[in-house]
Amino acid sequence: xxxxxxxxxxxxxxxxxxxxxxxxxxxxxxxxxxxxxxxxxxxxxxxxxxxxxxxxxxxxxxxxxxxxxxxxxxxxxxxxxxxxxxxxxxxxxxxxxxxxxxxxxxxxxxxxxxxxxxxxxxxxxxxxxxxxxxxxxxxxxxxxxxxxxxxxxxxxxxxxxx
Amino acid sequence: xxxxxxxxxxxxxxxxxxxxxxxxxxxxxxxxxxxxxxxxxxxxxxxxxxxxxxxxxxxxxxxxxxxxxxxxxxxxxxxxxxxxxxxxxxxxxxxxxxxxxxxxxxxxxxxxxxxxxxxxxxxxxxxxxxxxxxxxxxxxxxxxxxxxxxxxxxxxxxxxxxxxxxxxxxxxxxxxxxxxxxxxxxxxxxxxxxxxxxxxxxxxxxxxxxxxxxxxxxxxxxxxxxxxxxxxxxxxxxxxxxxxxxxxxxxxxxxxxxxxxxxxxxxxxxxxxxxxxxxxxxxxxxxxxxxxxxxxxxxxxxxxxxxxxxxxxxxxxxxxxxxxxxxxxxxxxxxxxxxxxxxxxxxxxxxxxxxxxxxxxxxxxxxxxxxxxxxxxxxxxxxxxxxxxxxxxxxxxxxxxxxxxxxxxxxxxxxxxxxxxxxxxxxxxxx
Numbered sequence: 001x002x003x004x005x006x007x008x009x010x011x012x013x014x015x016x017x018x019x020x021x022x023x024x025x026x027x028x029x030x031x032x033x034x035x036x037x038x039x040x041x042x043x044x045x046x047x048x049x050x051x052x053x054x055x056x057x058x059x060x061x062x063x064x065x066x067x068x069x070x071x072x073x074x075x076x077x078x079x080x081x082x083x084x085x086x087x088x089x090x091x092x093x094x095x096x097x098x099x100x101x102x103x104x105x106x107x108x109x110x111x112x113x114x115x116x117x118x119x120x121x122x123x124x125x126x127x128x129x130x131x132x133x134x135x136x137x138x139x140x141x142x143x144x145x146x147x148x149x150x151x152x153x154x155x156x157x158x159x160x161x162x
Numbered sequence: 163x164x165x166x167x168x169x170x171x172x173x174x175x176x177x178x179x180x181x182x183x184x185x186x187x188x189x190x191x192x193x194x195x196x197x198x199x200x201x202x203x204x205x206x207x208x209x210x211x212x213x214x215x216x217x218x219x220x221x222x223x224x225x226x227x228x229x230x231x232x233x234x235x236x237x238x239x240x241x242x243x244x245x246x247x248x249x250x251x252x253x254x255x256x257x258x259x260x261x262x263x264x265x266x267x268x269x270x271x272x273x274x275x276x277x278x279x280x281x282x283x284x285x286x287x288x289x290x291x292x293x294x295x296x297x298x299x300x301x302x303x304x305x306x307x308x309x310x311x312x313x314x315x316x317x318x319x320x321x322x323x324x325x326x327x328x329x330x331x332x333x334x335x336x337x338x339x340x341x342x343x344x345x346x347x348x349x350x351x352x353x354x355x356x357x358x359x360x361x362x363x364x365x366x367x368x369x370x371x372x373x374x375x376x377x378x379x380x381x382x383x384x385x386x387x388x389x390x391x392x393x394x395x396x397x398x399x400x401x402x403x404x405x406x407x408x409x410x411x412x413x414x415x416x417x418x419x420x421x422x423x424x425x426x427x428x429x430x431x432x433x434x435x436x437x438x439x440x441x442x443x444x445x446x447x448x449x450x451x452x453x454x455x456x457x458x459x460x461x462x463x464x465x466x467x468x469x470x471x472x473x474x475x476x477x478x479x480x481x482x483x484x485x486x487x488x489x490x491x492x493x494x495x496x497x498x499x500x501x502x503x504x505x506x507x508x509x510x511x512x513x514x515x516x517x518x519x520x521x522x523x524x525x526x527x528x529x530x531x532x533x534x535x536x537x538x539x540x541x542x543x544x545x546x547x548x549x550x551x552x553x554x555x556x557x558x559x560x561x562x563x564x565x566x567x568x569x570x571x572x573x574x575x576x577x578x579x580x581x582x583x584x585x586x587x588x589x590x591x592x593x
Contacts, residue, residue: 024326024328026242026368027349027368029349029350029351030348030349030350030368031350032350032351033330033331033332033333033347033350034330034331036333037331037333058350067352068333068350068351068352071333071335071352071353071509072292072332072333072334072335072353073292073333073334073335074292074293074332074333074334075333075334086293089499089502089503090254090255090453090499090503091254091255091449091453091485091496091499091500091503092254092255092411092412092485094495094496094499095411095412095413095485095486095487095488095491095496096411096412096413127293128252128254128336128503128506128507129252129253129254129255129256129453130293131251131252131256131257131259131260131291131293131294132257132260133254133255133256133257133409133411133417133483133485134257134409134410134411134417134418134419135417136411136417140293143295145295145296
C-alpha cells in the first residue's frame with residue numbers, strides 16, 4: 001500500500017488538525033497524544049487502521065505508537081459505547097462507599113467493568129481519583145463530573161444519558 | 163492580622179465563583195507580571211521568590227526560587243527553554259489545583275508569565291489532566307483573552323520578551339505527575355521516568371533546560387511580586403511561608419478546601435473548618451497529603467501542617483489535602499485499595515515496583531479474606547521496607563506506595579493480626 005492509502009484511513013479534517021498540533025511542537029512524534037485524541041474525538045476509539053495511519057503521519061512505527069496508546073487510561077483501543085462511565089475507585093471514594101456505587105451501576109446495566117451494554121449505550125470503566133474528593137463518591141459520564149453519588153439514585157441518573 | 167489574607171482564593175470568594183479577566187484586572191491582576199517584564203531582571207525575580215521561601219506545593223516542597231536558579235542564564239542559556247506547569251492532579255485525595263484552574267485561571271497564567279520570564283523560557287505548557295474538562299475550558303479561554311491583550315505571545319506587554327503558552331491534555335496516567343515522566347509524555351513517548359541526573363533544569367523537555375512547577379506553586383508567584391518577600395513570609399505561622407490550600411475528605415461534617423496560613427494545625431483544619439467527624443464515626447487515621455503519604459493518628463492532631471513538622475512525625479505534608487479514615491473502615495481493606503492504585507499505575511519499568519506492588523496487594527487480599535498466616539506480618543514488613551527503599555527503583559513511585567502501608571502496619575497492626583488470628587475481617591457484617 002502507498003503512503004497516501006495508509007494515511008487515507010484518516011479524514012482530511014483529522015489530518016489538518018493533527019498537522020496543526022505538529023506545527024507548534026519541536027518534532028512530529030511529540031503530537032502523539034494529541035493526534036490520538038483527535039482521532040478518538042470523532043470515532044470514539046482508535047482502530048488499528050487509524051493507529052497505523054497516525055503512526056505514518058508522525059514518522060513513528062505502529063508498534064511504538066500502540067505502546068503509547070495502550071499506556072494511557074483515556075485512549076481507547078477497543079470500541080466504547082455512546083457514553084463512557086468512569087467510576088472513581090481511589091481512596092476518598094473508597095472511604096465514602098464507591099464499591100457500592102460501582103456495584104449498583106454494574107447491576108443496573110448488566111455489565112462488568114470494562115464492558116459495554118448490548119445496545120452500545122454505555123461502557124463502564126474504573127478511574128483513579130477525579131479530584132473532587134470533597135464530593136465523594138464521584139463519577140464522570142462523558143465530560144460531566146458528578147459528585148455525591150447515591151447508589152439508590154444511579155438508575156435515575158443514567159436516564160439522562162440516552 | 164485581623165482577617166487572614168487569602169491571596170490565592172480571595173477573588174473567587176468575593177465573586178462567588180469564576181474570576182473573568184476584567185474582574186481579575188480590577189483586583190490588580192497582571193500588574194505584577196507587567197512590572198516584572200518592564201522593570202525587573204530575571205535574576206531579581208528568582209532572588210525574590212527564593213527570599214520569600216516559596217516551596218513547591220505539588221508535594222515535594224523543594225524551594226521554587228532555588229529550582230529556578232539551576233537554569234542556565236545569559237549566554238549559557240541561549241536557545242529554547244521551557245516552563246511546564248504540572249496540572250496533572252492525580253494524587254488520590256487531592257482536589258486543590260482543579261479549584262484554582264476552574265475559578266481563577268488568570269492567576270495561573272500570570273504566575274506562568276512571571277516564572278517564564280524569571281528563567282527566560284520562550285515556551286510554556288500546562289500539562290493538564292485529561293479528565294479536567296472544565297479546567298481546560300477555563301484555561302483555554304483565559305489564555306486566549308491574555309493573548310488578545312498582548313500578555314502572552316509575541317512582545318509580552320510590549321517588551322522584547324516572547325512567550326508561547328499552550329495546553330497539553332494528558333492521556334491519563336498517575337506516573338505523568340513525576341516530572342521526568344511528564345516530560346516524556348509531553349514528547350509523545352511512554353511516560354516512564356528518566357534517569358537523574360541530568361535534572362530537568364539542565365536537560366528537560368526535548369533536551370532543553372526546563373522547569374516543572376505545580377499549579378498552586380505558580381499561583382503564589384504574582385502575590386509575592388506584588389507584596390514582597392517579607393509579606394509572604396509573614397503569612398505562614400511557623401518556619402514555612404505563605405498560605406496553603408488544605409483539604410479534607412472522608413466522613414467529616416463539611417468536607418472541603420480552605421486557604422489557610424501554612425502551619426495551621428491538623429486539629430483546626432479537621433475540627434473547625436471541616437466541622438469534625440460525622441455523628442457516629444470516630445477518627446482513626448489521617449493520610450495528611452494524599453495516598454502516598456504515611457498515616458498519622460490522633461496523637462498528631464496538634465501538629466502544624468507544614469513541611470518540617472509533618473516530616474518529623476514520619477510522614478509528609480504532600481499536597482496538603484488529607485484523607486480521613488474513620489472507625490468503620492477496615493485498615494486492611496484501605497491498604498488493599500491504596501496498593502491496588504499504586505500497582506495499577508506503576509509504569510512497569512522497575513521490577514520491585516512492577517512485580518512487588520501487585521504481589522503485596524494479593525497478600526493483603528489474602529489476609530482480608532481470612533487466608534492470612536502468622537508469618538505474613540514479617541513478610542509484609544520485610545518487603546514493604548525493601549520495595550520502599552529509595553534507590554531500588556528508578557523513581558519514587560514504589561517508595562510513595564509503601565508510605566501508607568508501612569505506617570498502617572505500625573499504627574493498625576492489631577487489626578492486621580486480628581484478621582490472621584480469627585481468619586476473617588472483623589469489619590464485615592456477620593464476617
